[in-house]
Amino acid sequence: MKFTLSWLKDHLDxxxxxxxxxxxxxxxxxxxxxxxxxxxxxxxxxIARVLTAAPHPQADKLQVLTVDTGSGEPVQVVCGAPNARAGLIGVFGAPGAYVPGIDVTLKVAAIRGVESRGMMCSERELELSDEHNGIIDLPADAPVGTPYATLAGLDDPVIEVSVTPNRQDCMGVAGIARDLAALGLGKLKTRPVELVAGTFPCPTEIRTDDPEGCPAFFGRVIRGVSNGASPAWMQRRLRAIGLRPISALVDITNYISFDRGRPLHVYDLAKLNGALVARRARDGETVDTLNGKTYTLDASMTVIADDAAVHDIGGIMGGEHSSVTETTTDVLLECAYFDPARIGATGRALGLNSDARARFERGVDPAFLEAGTALATQMILDLCGGEASEVVEAGKAPVPDKSVSYRPARTLGLAGVEIDEARQADILASLGFRVEKGAVWQIGVPSWRRDVDGEADIVEEVARIHGFDHVPSTALPRAEGVAKPTATAAQMIERRVRRTIAARGANEAVTWSFVAPDEAAPFGGGAWTLDNPISADLAVMRPSLLPGLLGAAKRNLDRGQSSLRLFEVGRRYLADGERPTVGLVLAGERTGRDWRTGKAAPFDAFDAKAEVLAALAAAGAPVERLQVMGDVSPWYHPGRSARLCLGPKQALAEFGELHPRVAKHFDLRGGAIVAEIFLDALPPARGAGKRTRAAHQPNPLQPVTRDFAFVVEAGASADALLRAVRGADKAAVIDAALFDIFEMGDGRKSLAVSAVLQPVERSFTDEELEALSAKIVAAAGKVGATLRA
Known part of the structure; x- marks a missing residue:
């Protein structure tokens, strides 16, 4: 939101x-x-005066001027402007001046053999307008030698503020002035808007057939207008905030939109056919808008239309067909109230932003329809002439009658600052709230503050005007002695997991909890949808941590990163609630070169498995009892992914290669390795708050390693075999690991397993080792494995 200092002072003394x-x-x-x-x-x-103007000796279209700059001797300037003449008073730039419109710093130069010591400037060269037909021609009484900016009223600072979505009242300069007046920086100029009586009945029917999308539609006809240029003061202010002046009628509506936060629209009455109606669009209807584009509408959108066509995307942008021009003589002025959620949804669906949308989707003051119509009418009559019809008021604006119960002592409890009750009442009154004192105050909320709903909102209003800098820094009370831990068990687990993954070389990312619907779709879609998101790209709550991480990976890879290890600890939002989760993305190549090929190898699913197992171990999960299962979510590559479970119904994590379809959706040409750890699925720690792990006592006897080669079917699970080997003798077999796979070519494969046998009281005898080996072979046979000959 931009405004000038003088504009602010129109509303603030x-x-x-x-x-x-x-x-x-x-x-x-x-x-x-x-x-x-x-x-x-x-x-x-x-400001300078041209004393003489003579033809250039070497160029027909140039003149040689002598210019009185008011600083001493006249200077010589070569000029090509057709209106340059003796006696003209214009704007002079001396050598060393920077000309913003042409991005040139002036210097003494020879132009076709004649020295020129400066420049007479046009409005476009000074970025004052697009006018470039000649140099600036000032009135004859303009004081030579004085700064041009002062004479032109350009010494008016432009202030740009960031308006949060809840402060719809500050989308107009008047609302900003109200806040500053409440702060004590001046007095608010409250000028009541006088209604303009109509001199004839409105000749056009105006109605709303969509009371949900457009509850109220006010309008009137003004005939006999002259749509010339708007006044210079209005043009200066509009240009200062980045708007291009168009014509008096258009500039008036733009001015009121920024001045009062009240968008309006004017239609050329001669271009309308029949009644002007606010209604739902019909599927497939199109409209050519003022930005030069054509939009296809659907039945969820509110439009303003006549009997023939759509003329306005309600509350967002007007149509080209019924726009006013310099030949317009009769207009229809529209002042309507549109539902904020409908405006936001329509704007996102069409990808269309406008100043009107920015105001309507936040919520304009529903009580300012009558006054807004009168204000615009009076300005049109003052600047364009004509006469106004009676006002047609179709529908009824949803003006709230909201009252909030408030206890002044709550400023101390919620904001941490004690404020005198009289001061609180003054602050609220200066902001437009109605204060009724009692044991519990009743605070009437003004119509322009739809963001205020409860007591905490009133505390915020009082505290921000009183000054957050007055809130003292107070240490929380602390008991004597050693402080007790305040983190919950779940928080401690998240800390250990975060530190473990980071220590293994991954970088932590923090991505948005909101994602675009098309980003959520590959992961099952978003179960939590925002009613009125501020952006179409932030419309649903993420069903997985992977969309945000994949987007971050894509941005980094596009900027030349060759190896990415990203993780995030956050929440997934599913239909049955929030789920604490750890997401992991490995993309690009591993750092370092493979000793076998001499090249950097890409990440694979086993890299993700290693990270997941390390994180689960840090979280206290019984990793030795985990089962590897192949039934994974559809966004993983089938056959190159798995899930780690404690039984078939308790999945602790998923890992593997991203499905090529999903990788293509996120434009990851090299694919990615991904994983998710479901922290809410971790089994609770036994004996919470007590030590569950005995002190480590190394066995004095040396373990024995025995290798076995088993033949299994090609599709058999190595994990099932390893679990069988470990279970052959739980006291003696302390570990088992796969160290080789050999495809035999006949539908079978050989799995080489190394088993670690640990004696307890005495070393194993040969007979005992043979017996243990037989147990292992027998246990393997139960899962379909036979000892390889």
């Missing part, structure tokens, strides 16, 4: 300096993003 105002804006929650004074970049340009 203040002597405060610019610096004080900027500081005050930030104090009340309107963070200042920048201050720019147009006069600063034009400080080098002064």
């Amino acid at each position: 203040t002597d405060a300096s610019l610096d004080v105002i900027v500081e005050g804006l930030t104090r009340v929650g309107l963070e200042v993003e920048g201050v720019d004074n147009p006069a600063a970049k034009l400080a080098a340009f002064t």
Whole structure:
């Protein structure tokens, strides 16, 4: 939101300096993003008079001027403007001045053999307008030698503030002035809007057939207008905030939109056919809008249409067909209230942003329809002439009658600051709230503050005006002695997992909990959808941590990163609730070169498995009892992924290669290795709060390793075989690991297993080792494995 200092002072009677105002804006929650004074970049340009103008000896279209700059001797300037003449008073730039419109710093130069010591400037060269037919021609009484910016009224700083979505009242300069007045930086200029009586019945029927999308539609006809250029002061303000002046009628609606936060629209009455109606669009209807594009509409959108066609995407942008021009003589003025959620949904669906949408989707003041119509009418009559019809009021604006119970002592409990009750009442009254004191105060909420719903909101209003800098820093009470841990068991697990994965070389990422619907779709879709998201790319809560991590991986790979190890600890949002989860993405190549090939190898599923097992071990999961199962979510590559389970119904993690279809969806040409650890599925620790692990006592006897080669079917699970070997004798067999796979080519494969046997009281005898080996072979036989000959 941009505005000029003089514009602010139209609504705020203040002597405060610019610096004080900027500081005050930030104090009340309107963070200042920048201050720019147009006069600063034009400080080098002064008013000058052309004394003589003679033809250039070497060029027909150039003239040689002598110019009185008011600083001493006249200077010689070569000029090609067709309106340059003796006696003209214009704007002069001396050598060394920077001309912003042409990005040139002036210097003494010879132009076709004639020296030129400066430049007479046009409006476009000074970025004042698009006018470039000649140099600036000022009135004859303009004082020569004075700064041009001062004469032109350009010494008016432009302030840009960041308005949060809940402060719809500050989308107009008047609302910003109200906050500053409440802060004590001046007095709010409250000028009531006088209604403009109509002199004839409105000749056009105006109605709303979509009371949900457009509850209220006010309008009137103004005939006999002259749509010329708007006044210079209005054009200056619009240009200062980045708007291009178009015509008086259009500029008036734009001005009121920024001045009062009230968008309006004017239609050329001669281009309308029949009644003007707010209704639902019909599927497939199209409209050519003022931005030069054509949009296809559907039945979820509210439009303004006549009997022939759609003329306006309600509350977002007007149509080209019924736009006003310099030949327009009769107009229909629209002042409507549109449902904020409908506006947001329509804008996102069409990918269409506008100043009107920014205001309507936050919620404009529903009580300002009548006054807004009158304000625009009066400005049109003052600047364009004509006469106005009676106002048609179709529908009824949803003006809230909201009251909040409030206890003044809550400022101490919620905001940490004690504020005198009289001061609180003054603050609330200055912000437009109605205060009724009693044992419990009743606070009437003004119509322009739809964001205020409860007592905490009132505390926030009081505290921000009183000043958050007055909130004291108070240490929390602490008992004597050693402080007890405050982190929960779940928080401690998250900390251990986070530190473990980071220590293994991965970088932690923090991505949005909101994602776009098309990003959530490959992961089952978003079960939690926002009713009125601020952006279409942040419309659903993530069903997995992988969309955000894959997006981060894509951005890093596009910028030349060759190896990525990213993880995040956060929440998934499923239909049955929030789920604490760890997400992991490995993309690109491993660091270092493979000793066998001399090249960097890409990540594979076993890299993710190693990370997952390390994290689960840190979380206290019984990794020695985990089973590897192949039934994984559909966003994993079948056959190159698995899940780690404690039984078929308790999955602790999934890992593997990302499905090629999903990789293509996220434009990851090299694919990715991904994993998710489901922290909410971890079994609870036994004997919570007590030691469950005995002190380590190394066995004095040396373990024995025996290798076995088993033949199994090609599709058999190595994990099942390893579990069978470990279970052959749980006291003696302390570990088993796979160290070789050999495809035999006849539908079978050989799995080489190394078993570690640990004696307890005495070393094994040969007979005991043979017996243990027989137990292992027998246990393997139960899962279909036979000893290889």
